[in-house]
Amino acid sequence: MRAARQAGRMNEHTTHTTTEITTADAGFTGRVVLVTGGTSGIGFATARLLLARGARVVITGRTEERLRRAADRLADVSDGGARLLTVRADAADLSDTERLMDRIRESYGRLDGLFANAGVGVFERLESTTEADFDRLVDVNVKGVFFTVQRALPLLEAAGPGASVVINASWTLHRAMEVAPMYAATKAAVHNLARSLSAGLADRGIRVNSVSPGYIHTEMYDEIITEEAAREATRVAPPLQRVGSSEDVGEAVSFLLSERASYITGQDLAVDGGLVMKVPG
Ligand SMILES: NC(=O)c1ccc[n+]([C@@H]2O[C@H](COP(=O)([O-])OP(=O)(O)OC[C@H]3O[C@@H](n4cnc5c(N)ncnc54)[C@H](OP(=O)(O)O)[C@@H]3O)[C@@H](O)[C@H]2O)c1
Secondary structure, rough: OOHHHHHOEOOOOOOOOEEEEEOOOOOOOOOEEOOOOOOOOOHHHHHHHHOOOOEEEEEEOOHHHHHOOOOOOHHOOOOOOOOEEEEEOOOOOOOHHHHHHHHHHHHOOOOOOOEOOOOOOOOOOOOOOOOOHHHHHHHHHHHHHHHHHHHHHHHHOOOOOOOOOEEEHHHHOOOOOOHHHHHHHHHHHHHHHHHHHHHHHHHHHOOOEEEEEOOOOOOOHHHOOHHHHHHHHHOOOOOOOOOEEEHHHHHHHHHHOHHHHOOOOOOEEEOOOOOOOOOOO
């Protein structure tokens, strides 16, 4: 967590334990929710919260091994795995996405919630971004999200009015980001997608929102926060003065997926300790 160390003023992130997870959202009992990219970080924490609140959860990832490890770590909140379905699916691969939806249709016949979370962080400046970097970012972060929602639509409609989609964007969509312009652009793209979809799907009773996590301590954060980005983190440090936890974001996603958010659609919810609203300086 180089950024946090350099920032100095940020405190260590906090992490929920199983016993701390509130079961207030008991409305999830019996609901079926897909979390793409659920093997680690924000997706994993969200899956854990939803399982603890009674949902049946489907998680995806690119390898069986990481899915198996995640399933082991979720056994205590999923009735020993009975309420958890793991499906190996690369979000950038349309045939994988179709196979994923087939599995969900066979197992549950519907989707009450979708958290389109799978994403990659390729942090390169304009000059150093290769065509391969560009394609990877767009394939996973934009194409993956678009076709996940498109292919999930019949299952969301099958759930009846009240289905909810949350797309994982990023605080970077709200700010100029010279160290990672294409990453930031993919997140702006999916936020705008959430808005357009929310308008288009409202008459079917499907809500669509995005979340914009700030600096969140996850595997991606540890991998991509460069010295340069860490300096930037220090400069625009969040007023709440800590790096966020995956559970901080999971709580917001859980709320947006729940019926408690039934009058909220087309919005972006920043979960960033106040990062984007603060004037840098
Ligand atoms: N951490 C932050 O500070 C932060 C801030 C803003 C936004 N975000 C966004 O949050 C989301 C989750 O990131 P994270 O920070 O939680 O990182 P993470 O711990 O690295 O998790 C990424 C997840 O996405 C999955 N994934 C990656 N590529 C995939 C693909 N092609 N198909 C299916 N699954 C894929 C990974 O699974 P496998 O590796 O097992 O395939 C993993 O479960 C991303 O969209 C990211 O852009 C993160």
